[in-house]
Amino acid sequence: xxxxxxxAQLSRHQQSVxxxxxxVCSCVSVVASAVVxxxxxxxxxFRKPINRLIFYASWGNxxxxxxxxxxxxxxxxxxxxxLCQFQGFMIQWFLPxxxxxxxxxxxxxxxxxxxxxxxxxxxxxxxxxxxxxYGVPFIPAFVYLFIRSESRGKVYGDSVLWCWVSxxxxxxxIAVFYGPVWFTVLLILAIYIRxxxxxxxxxxxxxxxxxxxxxxxxxxxxxxxxxxxxxxQPVPLDSLQRHxxxxxxxxxxxxxxxxxxxxxxxxxxxxxxxxxxxxxFASSLSSNFSPGTSTTASQHNYDLGHSGAYTSPxxxxxxxxxxxxxAALIVTWVPSSANxxxxxxxxxxYLFGLSCASSFALPLQGFWNCLIYITVSWKAIVTxxxxxxxxxxxxxGATLRPLKYPLRRxxxxxx
Numbered sequence: 512x513x514x515x516x517x518x519a520q521l522s523r524h525q526q527s528v529x530x531x532x533x534x535v536c537s538c539v540s541v542v543a544s545a546v547v548x549x550x551x552x553x554x555x556x557f558r559k560p561i562n563r564l565i566f567y568a569s570w571g572n573x574x575x576x577x578x579x580x581x582x583x584x585x586x587x588x589x590x591x592x593x594l595c596q597f598q599g600f601m602i603q604w605f606l607p608x609x610x611x612x613x614x615x616x617x618x619x620x621x622x623x624x625x626x627x628x629x630x631x632x633x634x635x636x637x638x639x640x641x642x643x644x645y646g647v648p649f650i651p652a653f654v655y656l657f658i659r660s661e662s663r664g665k666v667y668g669d670s671v672l673w674c675w676v677s678x679x680x681x682x683x684x685i686a687v688f689y690g691p692v693w694f695t696v697l698l699i700l701a702i703y704i705r706x707x708x709x710x711x712x713x714x715x716x717x718x719x720x721x722x723x724x725x726x727x728x729x730x731x732x733x734x735x736x737x738x739x740x741x742x743x744q745p746v747p748l749d750s751l752q753r754h755x756x757x758x759x760x761x762x763x764x765x766x767x768x769x770x771x772x773x774x775x776x777x778x779x780x781x782x783x784x785x786x787x788x789x790x791x792f793a794s795s796l797s798s799n800f801s802p803g804t805s806t807t808a809s810q811h812n813y814d815l816g817h818s819g820a821y822t823s824p825x826x827x828x829x830x831x832x833x834x835x836x837x838a839a840l841i842v843t844w845v846p847s848s849a850n851x852x853x854x855x856x857x858x859x860x861y862l863f864g865l866s867c868a869s870s871f872a873l874p875l876q877g878f879w880n881c882l883i884y885i886t887v888s889w890k891a892i893v894t895x896x897x898x899x900x901x902x903x904x905x906x907x908g909a910t911l912r913p914l915k916y917p918l919r920r921x922x923x924x925x926x
Contacts, residue, residue, distance in 0.1 A: 521671075525863050529672060529870045530582040536874040537579040543881030544573040556891035557884075560630050561616065561832050565884045567641055568612035572877030575605035578673070579874040585674040595674035596656060599667030602675050603652035604645075607688060609876045610695045611644040613840045616833040617699040623826045624706050651687050671854070671861050672870055678859050685855070689848050696844070699837055706830055832887050839879035846872045 521529075547569040551557045578601035585595040619636075622628040655666040655676070668677025676684050846868035854861045885892060 521861070521863060521866070525866075526583060529866055530584075532867060532870040533579050533582040533672065533874055536871055536878075537576045537582075540572060540875050540877035541576045541580075544569040544576070544877035547877075547881050547884050548573075550888070550892075550895070554891065554895060556894060557888050559887060560619070560633060561829055561836075562884055562887055563634070563637060564612055564616055564619070564640070565836070565880050565887075567637070567644070568609055568880055569877060571605045571608040571612070571645065572880060574601060575608075576874060576877060578602045578605070582673060586669055596665070596667050598674045599670075599676065600652050600656060602673065603655060603667075603688065604648050606873065606876070607648045607692050608644050609843070609880075610692045610840055611647065612640070613833075613836050614695050614699055615640040615644060616836055617702040620706055620826075620830050620833050621702050623829065624709060655683075671850075671866060672873075681855060681859070684851055689844075689851060692844055693848065696837075696840065699840075703830075703834055703837065710827065710830070832883060835883045835886065836880070839876075839883065842879065843872050843876055 547566060551562060551566045578598045581594065581598045585592070585598045619628075619633050622633065622636075658666045663679035664677070666676055666680050666683065667674060668679070670677055670684075676688070846865065850861060850865040850869040853865060
């Protein structure tokens, strides 16, 4: 009767409310995961580096929702039967996998910023990520199926929200589930803090180096050609450091520093100014140092963080979206972890409010990931809808055109 002690704390109405919340949120997450999978498979426009990891994570979200859709239906009658064992196995396997995919994104960010991996090398790691993110949680989930004790019974049993690690084995909930998840969260946080500090230092160094370049550019055409709406792309660190060191050198003259800046930072190209005037500073940096036109990158492979240079816009964008994935991870796991810690601290007395928050947050992993996926792929989504609309208009036009000729013949015959 031990496994039913927590049920006495919650009324039948409260248990019914928890089941409804779990199933509604699970349905929303299933639809969101299906959108990610369908769009990723249907079009190459959605296959960006970060979207590839979200695509792999969506399969785990979808399978975990299979378990959360069962809700508390596995508990009445035979709480340790086949349905209960299946639900507990799926939850133990796929729910923590999402945190490991967040760690995989953090590893990509680290490799791009500090090891200078490009998209091709990151893509070669994906099969390893799949094995790691789904293989590691599979081991305890599978082993639990065969563990039984005379005093505690099977590992999978009644666990407040659904059938999972039972209350008699509650120490396993912390040791093998919540503990590793929060260790992963702290590891991801440490990586992002280091990357954020690196970006901040590089931007501060760039401001120190670029400002003297503008001060020494005495030609008024430089200022006249600058368009404020253009975005200055990152400039190689070693090149700018050479310029700044030459400008600060007591033996250098303004003319010599101006020649170096003009020949390297502002390479000769056609523009509307005088023949000897430097071109647009912003457009020069944008055209010569953007990832798409870099001499070290091909059309299908670009460097996310080139050695000896400031981080590229692609790497910073990848970092921002990976942080969003991390934020979704926090939103998912804080309510559930608080609920479990409170239950352990109060001898398995659970609050209905915390249980509702946990029932709401955990099944929505796929929904949060889909929101990030849509944010990353917004331009591709707009293009896709325009393409579908254009196809629909062409199809409707092709359907209506043949109808004009029979009507025209009928009108001539009537005359």
